[in-house]
Amino acid sequence: xxxxxxxxxxxxxxxxxxxxxxxxxxxxxxxxxxxxxxxxxxxxxxxxxxxxxxxxxxxxxxxxxxxxxxxxxxxxxxxxxxxxxxxxxxxxxxxxxxxxxxxxxxxxxxxxxxxxxxxxxxxx
Numbered sequence: 620x621x622x623x624x625x626x627x628x629x630x631x632x633x634x635x636x637x638x639x640x641x642x643x644x645x646x647x648x649x650x651x652x653x654x655x656x657x658x659x660x661x662x663x664x665x666x667x668x669x670x671x672x673x674x675x676x677x678x679x680x681x682x683x684x685x686x687x688x689x690x691x692x693x694x695x696x697x698x699x700x701x702x703x704x705x706x707x708x709x710x711x712x713x714x715x716x717x718x719x720x721x722x723x724x725x726x727x728x729x730x731x732x733x734x735x736x737x738x739x740x741x742x743x
Contacts, residue, residue: 621645621717621732628713628737631705635741639700641715641734649673649693652718654730655700657711657739667713668700669723678723682708705741712736 627639639655654669668689669678677689688701698715717732718724 623715623717623732623734625713625715625734625737628739630740630742633705633707633741633743635705636701636703637705637739639702639713639715639737639739641698641700643696643698643717645732646717648696650721652721652723653689653691653698654716654718654723654725655689655698656714656716656727656730657709658714658736659711662711664714664727666725666727669718669725670698671723672718672721676723678725680725702739705739707741707743709739710741711739713739 622644625641655667656664657667658664670689674691686704691698714736715734716730719729719731
């Protein structure tokens, strides 16, 4: 079993930055990929970024490429999402997720563990 706890959300003006963190406990952290997803009101959950178990492979959805960076520290059992140049359309609840496999994927069905979510609100 894996427990994931996100932190770092909040209210920020457009153009600002936030860094989300997700602390994991349970299963060996370095054995599985991690991902970040988000869900805005009235929309489906969408993939944001994924990182392989070793951290060597990263994968982003097009709207956040060049603005968001996913990283992980396996010694600290933590994954991060650095978000720069934030836009109002980035407003959502952000969830971290633990993957079933070492390779990252955009498919939510291949993530077995989910955090409780952290709210990110970007004002215009």
